Amino acid sequence: MSFLEIKNITKRFDRQTVLDAVNLNIERGELVCVLGPSGCGKTTLLRIVAGLETADSGSVFMNGKDCTYMSAAKRNFGIVFQSYALFPNMTVLGNILFGLGRKKNLSEEDARLRAPEVLRLVDLYEHKDKYPRQLSGGQQQRTALARAIALSPDCLLLDEPLSALDAKVRSKLRGEIRKIQHALGVTTIMVTHDQEEALTMADRIVVMNNAVVEQIGTPREIYNHPATPFAANFIGTMNFYNHYGETRAIRPEKIEVVGRTESYDFTMRVKSLEFKGALTGIYGLLPDMGEILVDVSSEQAEALGLRENATIFLRMPPECLIKYSATEV
Amino acid sequence: MFRRIAHRLSRISFPQLLTLLCVLAVFIIALVLPLRSLLIKAFLDKSGEFAGFANYIKYFRTPSLSVSVWNTADISLVSSLFSVCFGFLYAYALTRTRIPIKAFFRYAALIPIFIPSIVHALALVYLFGKQGIVTGLGFQIELYGRLGIIISEFIYTFPQVFLLFYVALEFADGRIYEAAESMGVPAVKIFFRVTVPEIKYTVVNAFFVCFTLAFTDFGAPKVIGGSYNVLATDIYKQVAGQFNMNMGAVVSTLLLLPAVASFAVGRLINNRNSGTISAKSTILAIKKNPLRDAVFFAVCASIAVLFLTLIAALFIGALTTYYPYDLSFTLKHFSFNPSSGGIESYFNSLRMSALTAAFGTAFVFVYAYMLEKSSGLARLKKLGKLLSALPLALPGMVIGLSFIFFFNSKTNPLNFIYGTMAILVLSNIVHYFSVPYITAVSALKKLDREFESVSESMGVPRRKTFLRVSVPMSMPAILEIFMYYFVNSMVTVSAVVFLYSAKLKIASIAISHMEESGDIAQAAAMSLLILVINVLVRLLYEASVRCVKKRMKKKGKTHEQN
Ligand SMILES: Nc1ncnc2c1ncn2[C@@H]1O[C@H](COP(=O)(O)OP(=O)(O)OP(=O)(O)O)[C@@H](O)[C@H]1O
Ligand SMILES: [Mg+2]
Numbered sequence: 036m037s038f039l040e041i042k043n044i045t046k047r048f049d050r051q052t053v054l055d056a057v058n059l060n061i062e063r064g065e066l067v068c069v070l071g072p073s074g075c076g077k078t079t080l081l082r083i084v085a086g087l088e089t090a091d092s093g094s095v096f097m098n099g100k101d102c103t104y105m106s107a108a109k110r111n112f113g114i115v116f117q118s119y120a121l122f123p124n125m126t127v128l129g130n131i132l133f134g135l136g137r138k139k140n141l142s143e144e145d146a147r148l149r150a151p152e153v154l155r156l157v158d159l160y161e162h163k164d165k166y167p168r169q170l171s172g173g174q175q176q177r178t179a180l181a182r183a184i185a186l187s188p189d190c191l192l193l194d195e196p197l198s199a200l201d202a203k204v205r206s207k208l209r210g211e212i213r214k215i216q217h218a219l220g221v222t223t224i225m226v227t228h229d230q231e232e233a234l235t236m237a238d239r240i241v242v243m244n245n246a247v248v249e250q251i252g253t254p255r256e257i258y259n260h261p262a263t264p265f266a267a268n269f270i271g272t273m274n275f276y277n278h279y280g281e282t283r284a285i286r287p288e289k290i291e292v293v294g295r296t297e298s299y300d301f302t303m304r305v306k307s308l309e310f311k312g313a314l315t316g317i318y319g320l321l322p323d324m325g326e327i328l329v330d331v332s333s334e335q336a337e338a339l340g341l342r343e344n345a346t347i348f349l350r351m352p353p354e355c356l357i358k359y360s361a362t363e364v
Numbered sequence: 365m366f367r368r369i370a371h372r373l374s375r376i377s378f379p380q381l382l383t384l385l386c387v388l389a390v391f392i393i394a395l396v397l398p399l400r401s402l403l404i405k406a407f408l409d410k411s412g413e414f415a416g417f418a419n420y421i422k423y424f425r426t427p428s429l430s431v432s433v434w435n436t437a438d439i440s441l442v443s444s445l446f447s448v449c450f451g452f453l454y455a456y457a458l459t460r461t462r463i464p465i466k467a468f469f470r471y472a473a474l475i476p477i478f479i480p481s482i483v484h485a486l487a488l489v490y491l492f493g494k495q496g497i498v499t500g501l502g503f504q505i506e507l508y509g510r511l512g513i514i515i516s517e518f519i520y521t522f523p524q525v526f527l528l529f530y531v532a533l534e535f536a537d538g539r540i541y542e543a544a545e546s547m548g549v550p551a552v553k554i555f556f557r558v559t560v561p562e563i564k565y566t567v568v569n570a571f572f573v574c575f576t577l578a579f580t581d582f583g584a585p586k587v588i589g590g591s592y593n594v595l596a597t598d599i600y601k602q603v604a605g606q607f608n609m610n611m612g613a614v615v616s617t618l619l620l621l622p623a624v625a626s627f628a629v630g631r632l633i634n635n636r637n638s639g640t641i642s643a644k645s646t647i648l649a650i651k652k653n654p655l656r657d658a659v660f661f662a663v664c665a666s667i668a669v670l671f672l673t674l675i676a677a678l679f680i681g682a683l684t685t686y687y688p689y690d691l692s693f694t695l696k697h698f699s700f701n702p703s704s705g706g707i708e709s710y711f712n713s714l715r716m717s718a719l720t721a722a723f724g725t726a727f728v729f730v731y732a733y734m735l736e737k738s739s740g741l742a743r744l745k746k747l748g749k750l751l752s753a754l755p756l757a758l759p760g761m762v763i764g765l766s767f768i769f770f771f772n773s774k775t776n777p778l779n780f781i782y783g784t785m786a787i788l789v790l791s792n793i794v795h796y797f798s799v800p801y802i803t804a805v806s807a808l809k810k811l812d813r814e815f816e817s818v819s820e821s822m823g824v825p826r827r828k829t830f831l832r833v834s835v836p837m838s839m840p841a842i843l844e845i846f847m848y849y850f851v852n853s854m855v856t857v858s859a860v861v862f863l864y865s866a867k868l869k870i871a872s873i874a875i876s877h878m879e880e881s882g883d884i885a886q887a888a889a890m891s892l893l894i895l896v897i898n899v900l901v902r903l904l905y906e907a908s909v910r911c912v913k914k915r916m917k918k919k920g921k922t923h924e925q926n
Contacts, residue, residue, distance in 0.1 A: 087739075087817050108823035120814035124836045124919070133832070134822030166919035186822060 071243030113183030451525030481583030580759030705874030760858025
């Protein structure tokens with residue numbers, strides 16, 4: 036029995052189906068990323084889990100107990116919204132105390148002690164008397180996180196917690212969120228549309244598209260064995276080509292560039308080169324198969340002396356090939 | 365299935381449902397049911413039998429009655445045209461030219477708001493009447509009748525038009541003008557190709573607002589109309605003079621016509637009205653142009669002088685012994701004859717306005733909050749939205765009359781509020797509901813939708829979120845609503861003219877009685893008292909908004925690396 040079981044959840048707004056029979060099991064203490072393009076229903080799923088929205092059908096179990104009809108207040112879930120929703124007229128401390136005052140079995144005294152504790156945890160103690168607008172984006176984000184974990188929730192729900200931040204802050208906070216989540220051991224569902232975020236942070240990833248779950252698995256499983264072409268394309272880059280009626284896919288970095296004397300599968304004329312730092316991307320056309328991208332280490336690219344219009348020889352290791360039936364594409 | 369519905373209901377929460385039902389019930393009792401009584405009345409004969417359109421046929425077959433329709437349309441049309449023209453020029457001057465003392469002009473334009481429309485007419489009498497100051501200078505006009513009403517309505521509607529245009533012209537996307545200028549487009553062409561399209565909807569809107577206000581105004585024609593009959597005075601004559609309630613109801617329904625028309629047009633243009641100002645807009649830098657500024661300054665100055673002269677006339681009238689024969693200073697006109705209400709009526713007005721402002725603000729804000737922020741209850745909210753637009757279409761006369769029909773009926777359990785302060789306050793809250801409602805909704809829309817969700821998930825009751833977050837965050841809007849209710853209740857005549865009782869007279873009505881019985885100087889004195897309190901409330905409002913905004917800003921001052 037999983038800690039949280041989401042069974043057959045379906046939700047429609049007007050005529051649009053936003054969630055279509057979504058199933059998902061979440062184990063105690065793990066961090067699950069829900070990854071999908073904008074508008075695929077991620078936020079709606081999170082709101083249903085939180086009890087802020089009612090599903091049209093399906094149920095949610097917590098610890099084996101049916102809580103589909105439980106109110107949000109009783110569920111004891113902590114939420115961080117995309118917009119953070121910090122109360123602008125309250126200080127950082129005020130924001131955290133706002134919810135704490137309501138917790139049963141928590142005296143006023145304990146609430147006063149609890150607030151500094153979580154503020155230290157997210158490293159905001161010295162900013163506790165500032166108002167949200169006086170904080171940087173990252174600090175606001177951590178305030179929202181502190182407010183959510185102050186109530187010692189059974190489960191933490193994060194809706195794109197990092198999407199409003201710039202790249203540097205984002206990668207720093209990824210580590211911090213992960214650290215806090217580990218320290219508290221709190222089960223966490225995090226929604227994101229950033230594949231890198233999902234790959235680096237998640238214990239497991241749920242790939243969603245158009246109201247349905249496409250695949251659930253560890254980052255490694257999803258990257259190496261994407262179950263559908265959508266999952267393959269959405270996470271990392273993938274080359275697709277047609278091979279006798281069968282769709283084959285291979286990651287750009289798995290393709291090997293070999294010398295003409297070695298055994299090779301294809302020859303390719305280099306169309307353009309793209310220097311990406313550690314890697315160099317080689318774009319070219321395979322005869323009858325369409326455009327392909329090959330990633331090689333930049334050292335190798337230099338050693339090969341690649342130029343545009345040069346012809347190179349490619350090997351596709353069979354163990355790296357992924358096959359889809361043509362209808363799936 | 366049943367449990368799912370139960371869950372939906374539990375998500376709604378009982379207090380929320382109850383609150384929403386309460387505010388809707390108030391609205392239905394104070395608006396829908398009275399209006400229904402009025403409409404029914406229009407289709408009954410005197411004995412209470414169903415009469416179909418007989419009343420209407422009789423009305424239009426009686427030339428002495430139906431002439432009022434054309435009279436009213438006539439004065440409304442002419443005064444609206446003037447108001448829209450000058451309101452636009454005035455607002456344009458303040459936003460797009462470099463004339464001096466703009467702040468002064470801005471306040472001057474608002475003067476008419478602070479006194480009842482009866483007083484506009486009264487002041488005109490002081491200036492252009494038989495013994496008027498201007499008349500004394502040898503400049504005579506036919507004040508009583510059509511011309512007087514038109515001038516009064518112009519004064520009455522000018523501030524509204526000015527405000528509409530001011531808001532529309534205040535924010536200009538400087539980039540568009542710079543681009544046009546850099547391409548060498550002549551100024552006149554820029555005006556017609558850029559400025560006019562920007563404000564064309566405001567022109568239509570302003571015209572309808574004006575037309576409706578003038579069409580339904582009671583105060584000015586009452587004082588200055590002479591034998592020129594308009595609909596609002598007809599209703600009063602039918603009801604208060606001849607006790608012909610059915611004909612009063614018939615005329616009242618005619619008063620709704622322009623509002624219905626503007627509703628239809630408003631629907632049409634609102635769908636196409638889209639804001640073009642983006643976050644990247646730059647502020648328009650106004651070029652130097654002495655000729656333009658001189659012309660606009662002249663326009664603004666003449667209107668400001670007109671308004672100030674009206675106020676000056678009131679001062680002269682109220683503070684001199686016997687204008688125009690004895691101009692020595694006196695305060696004796698401030699000891700009012702008890703027969704017309706006395707100083708008591710002033711205190712009643714203060715009490716009424718304070719109560720209206722307090723209850724009205726609370727009601728409007730809770731109403732708007734429930735419609736904007738409560739979860740679920742989609743159908744009830746839809747009904748609430750529909751109702752919220754209704755008062756905009758209802759002139760004060762119609763509200764007053766329908767209140768009589770509804771609350772004065774013997775079978776109504778609420779009959780006891782008839783003739784009390786409660787009915788006056790209720791009619792004002794309903795009468796002036798729409799503008800405060802829009803203010804409240806736009807303030808609430810600016811608050812993050814997730815505030816409520818966050819609180820809910822933390823188990824914080826909705827009430828606490830409302831009081832600790834929504835209310836403080838909307839303070840400027842709340843103050844504005846309070847001020848609006850107060851000032852309007854101080855000057856209103858049309859709704860309360862049917863509802864006050866002999867024991868409970870109010871200041872604006874007292875002015876009209878003083879004027880009727882020839883105590884013009886006392887009327888002027890009472891007008892001054894109203895003006896003073898309204899200006900004070902306005903200043904208090906501006907000071908507190910500045911204070912609140914400063915406090916809010918302080919909280920966000922550093923606004924670091926964000
Ligand atoms: N209250 C609502 N009423 C009607 N439609 C809604 C409502 N909330 C969401 N939707 C629609 O449901 C779909 C899914 O919305 P949702 O917010 O769950 O997407 P998302 O995956 O979180 O997207 P994003 O990454 O942009 O946040 C969208 O098409 C949205 O327009
Ligand atoms: Mg979302």
